[in-house]
Amino acid sequence: GARAAAEEFGADVTVQAAKNYGPADQVPLLNSVLARSPDFIILDPTNRTSLVAPLMDVASQGVKVIAVDTTLDDTSMLTARIGTDNVEVGRQLARALAEQVGPEGGKVVMVGSSPGISTVDQRIQGFEEEIATIENIEFIGTQYAGNEVSQAQNMFSSLLSANPDLVGVASPSENPSMGVAGAIRNAGVSDTVSAAGVDASEAQIELLREGILDALVIQQPYEMGYQAVEAAVKVANGEEVAAESGTGAIIGTQTNIDDPEVSKYLYKGSCI
Amino acid sequence: MSTIESSKDNAEVNDPAARPQPSLLRRLLVDRPEMMIILALVIIAGFFVAVRPDAFLSGINIRNMSIEAGMMMFLAVGMTYVIITAGIDLSVGSLLVLSGVCAVLVMRMIGIDHPAAPWVGLLVALGCGTLWGLLNGFFVAVTRLSPLIVTLASMGIALGIARLLSGGVDITGVPRSVVNTIGIGRVMGIPVIFLIATAFAVLAGVILHRTRFGLHTFAIGSNPQAAERAGIKVRRHLVMVYAISGFCAGLAGYITLSRFASTTIAGHSMDNLRAITAVVLGGASLFGGVGTMFGTSVGVLIPVVLASGLVIVGLPSFWQEVAVGIVLLAAVLVDQWRRSSRSR
């Protein structure tokens, strides 16, 4: 998305991804990028608190910062923020799952990756808050499977064995949901267990079409990237931009995934 | 003790008959190196069965554990060879990913519905793994660098290439037939993955323990110079051992594809340590020369049973990590106790 916008607006964009999604890897990366003295830095902060100080530093260098996706404790140094509220994503995830499970309700569970990544933590937080308010649904807790897909599969299979009456599962990011899907496929319970996830990678959409995953809360990374660069260009041209702007998220299901309305939000190839 | 003919009169001191006879149990535990670790496994599994027999022994859990163990076994087979030569291979997880990515890309290229696609994909995965293993082996054997550093570097390179090729996102394009026959296939209720893994492990075990190739592997780990002087081509053998490890990673990569119907680029960073753990739990020594394929297969089972069982008994997520560490430590402790009681 960012690249497309860059072409459109004639800006020069370089993309860097940290090896691990966490502040310990992101901060040095940020600093190295800064050494190239760009005009703008667009980033997806991995931690609400940890990035405040480094970004202050960045801002004091006269570089303008645009945050996408995750927010920060202190937003004063940001030129603009574009993104989804991840707590809200979590709530949507809960509602989507509840809808898939249907009115009879039953036990549901959350399979997460590793704790300590604020995007994911917030989604889990939102999910837990929202699911508690939904009637008929009994939430039996969050299990962390780490980033290993097979561990998530192993974990969810065990959960299924321990709770044969499980009717739903949610996962806040891609790897756990792939593992959960593997377990569902293997156990052949795709009809009885509803699964909801976040994001829409090629693999997840494939699983959605297959009917193993039932709902995806799809953010709009393309849109986010696009808007971020757009905002940057606007600021560069001296135009005003809104300090906060959201792109919202949309629920994808097997039935609507091929609608053009939805598919335009899907990840387009490589976006990191 | 003395040697060569004249030593006969020594027998008076060391004659077996003169020794106090150890109890049968003790002899079993002490003389069969794998007994202790099997005992540990039995205790662990027994505990879970006692607490939640329904859930732990449910078809779904057994099947899942067998798949999980099977997957890890592929990597552990190669790692057993490598560790017996006193080496180590940190690159297996990345290589698994890279082989998978290459296979998917090639299968997509020839069309995933093409009837030959599954076979071509398999060949690509195995070829890619083996080739990479050959490279590892080359650096270890010919330039004599530390295997830890070589495979650490090649781990990073392989993952980087995998991400370059895939653009950093997981790609789909695994023929359905592969997913159906291997990934979720069963024969008489037994997961195909488990069957393949078992057959593979048995084959690898037979080669390790019955053939010249296997004997040479032990000899090299035990004393590379002696092996060299006995006429074994040590370098070539080492290259082959790392190639085997690469082949195993390639196979694991292909089967992972069939399991998840897509690549899983980000999810294998701990595979190397898990495979090493399994091999060491199985009684192999990181200093080389010692290890059995049977021990490794028990060593693979322990973490799998533990992970699954702890979820089933409902231990909260974070406690599980703590428990896994403690049980691991306990398992090697009893094993250590056995060894020291043998050497005494």
Place this chain on the structure above:
Amino acid sequence: MSTIESSKDNAEVNDPAARPQPSLLRRLLVDRPEMMIILALVIIAGFFVAVRPDAFLSGINIRNMSIEAGMMMFLAVGMTYVIITAGIDLSVGSLLVLSGVCAVLVMRMIGIDHPAAPWVGLLVALGCGTLWGLLNGFFVAVTRLSPLIVTLASMGIALGIARLLSGGVDITGVPRSVVNTIGIGRVMGIPVIFLIATAFAVLAGVILHRTRFGLHTFAIGSNPQAAERAGIKVRRHLVMVYAISGFCAGLAGYITLSRFASTTIAGHSMDNLRAITAVVLGGASLFGGVGTMFGTSVGVLIPVVLASGLVIVGLPSFWQEVAVGIVLLAAVLVDQWRRSSRSR
């Protein structure tokens, strides 16, 4: 070569004067073990300076690299001691996290604005790290388990406990004064973290290379039995060495807090391998008995310079991983070449 008095007449063959004199350059490279790796560092840094002098040598980049290297140095200091004793410590990353979590929790308990909070937090972090290190050392030295397995298990346990204590989410509550004076503080433009790390490394280096404690560390790595017979309390010493590594991890944990103003539970899973890489790049042997603190500090710099420089020259993200692996391999290759030319 022969010994003891009568060997004098041998001199005719091996007299230094009779040998062809090696060139000065060659002598420098061969006799000073660290020369080669410094050379590698100079080449790498030189390359980046040549390509983007403005960016690479900018204040912000230099500061950033110095902070990064400083952080890794804390862990590498302890790892140097451990590796010299022929051990390994995989638990440092988890322990860094655990110490940080404990420190924050205690600081919150006494109130983060309490004037003593920073000091209490520091004590808690150091105490927690040291205690854990003592436990590692106990298992390695007293029960004689393989350090790899012990610290692998304790790595999982430490991270599990850290998550249990923090409830799985990063917690804030680091006194602002700590963040301001250490985390982002500078003295004459030099980051405080770098200054602390340098002082710490120099201290640790002096202890390693100038005191009895250091000499005993080398002796144990070289031949534990000989050390024992020379009257060194080998077990106690090993426990202390692992405690030092734990202490370093605790210190690193506290400074990480000051840097990020919160715990960073995720993101330290590779710290152990990174620290080991730095130590091995610095010329230490995993078989023990060899290594220098100076070498380690150069070994710490290489990956940092490489990572930063590759971003600056604008190499795409995934290429960087590949490049890091290749440069790593190249660096150890030249080092290997040096060694073999010495032993010849």
Place this chain on the structure above:
Amino acid sequence: MASPILQARDIHKSYGYIRSLQDASLEVFPGEVVALIGDNGAGKSTLTKALSGVIRIDKGEILVDGKPVTFATPQDAREHGIETVYQDLALAVDLNPAENVYLGREIPRPGFLGKLGFMDRKAMQRETERRFRDLGVNLKDMRSAVANLSGGQRQGVAVARALIWAKRVVFMDEPTAALGVAQTRNVLNLIRRVRDQGVSVVLISHSMPDVLAVSDRIVVLRHGSTVARFQKGDAKSDDLVAAMTGSLQMEGAA
């Protein structure tokens, strides 16, 4: 005298600046025991390794039956019927004695399995036990790893292995260094028996009484060069010491 079966002429070998061998020569005639003696560092082990294919020589000629050969690997030397007991024994301590004996020349299973690389462990074990008995090497437990044997027992395994395979020449580099008096006597007897069966032995030892007791000819190395040769009966212990330490200059001749 017959012509030599193994001959080394003017061998040179350097390790970096250290010249281990310069102008070393040795000839082994059929059915004799040659003692190779010299001070520490004289180059005895180096010469042994050169003639066993373990190291490559820098200069010089090796002839088997008068024909020049090159030994690139230990395998090459073995194919000419040359076996060696190395000073450091060169045993794989995690393998058992039979596996050590057959290492590199395992007995294949009969039939197709053998082609695939399967070994006939039973045959190897049986044969080893038989040959050890013949040689009078007496181990309590033939199946436990060499690591569990004492130094003397290991010495026995290494000696037996070389004797089992040797067709023409056996090099023995200080085979009795760690052995007691009785064991040493036993090895010396073995050497005589092997010689009587037509296999030549090159014995390296620092013990002059042993050397004098068993050898037909004595070759002295000093500083990497062959400095003296003695026939049986020609030499007294003092002469040998003098030749080794250099007080006697180049008087014996081939």
Place this chain on the structure above:
Amino acid sequence: MASPILQARDIHKSYGYIRSLQDASLEVFPGEVVALIGDNGAGKSTLTKALSGVIRIDKGEILVDGKPVTFATPQDAREHGIETVYQDLALAVDLNPAENVYLGREIPRPGFLGKLGFMDRKAMQRETERRFRDLGVNLKDMRSAVANLSGGQRQGVAVARALIWAKRVVFMDEPTAALGVAQTRNVLNLIRRVRDQGVSVVLISHSMPDVLAVSDRIVVLRHGSTVARFQKGDAKSDDLVAAMTGSLQMEGAA
């Protein structure tokens, strides 16, 4: 004769089922060289280790100057002036000779730094060089790691280390096993010199000529028991061999 400075009475030691020592006794008088001989596995090294504090004995008594002592660590034995050259040398091969000599008794820096554990490397190096010169141990490079020395040179370092520190008794477990004739002669001379300075030496060797040449008394171990004792001049080589191998039963007496 004076009373023994070191005495071992009825020492028993088993490793699992293997009884290494049963009823071994040894006494060392001031200023004498005692040879301790026996077949492979007779228990010589085990007795040496027991009297050096490396292993604990199961039964029996150790007396120094007639007073019972327990050696729990090598340190304890050293404090009684007992030093040992182990059969496996026990050198830290990555350290240099001076560091090996002073390992465990480093010279502290003068003043406060010394209290902190700082060593005076220069003094250690200088002292070592001086003592090596005195002892006639001649190394080309005193600063390079022991790993770079030949087997014979290492032997020299180990012997020198023990001689430097020994105040009362030195155990030497086969100190000449790897040495050439000249080097062996040199070590035997060293032993005599040390004895003349009043330090007793316990020499373990398989070489009967060496044993006869240097020792004042000979103690024979067989199967872990002390079976015979000879005074200088009383024993011929054949008697010793007979005692070691058991053809001669318990005839010499203390």
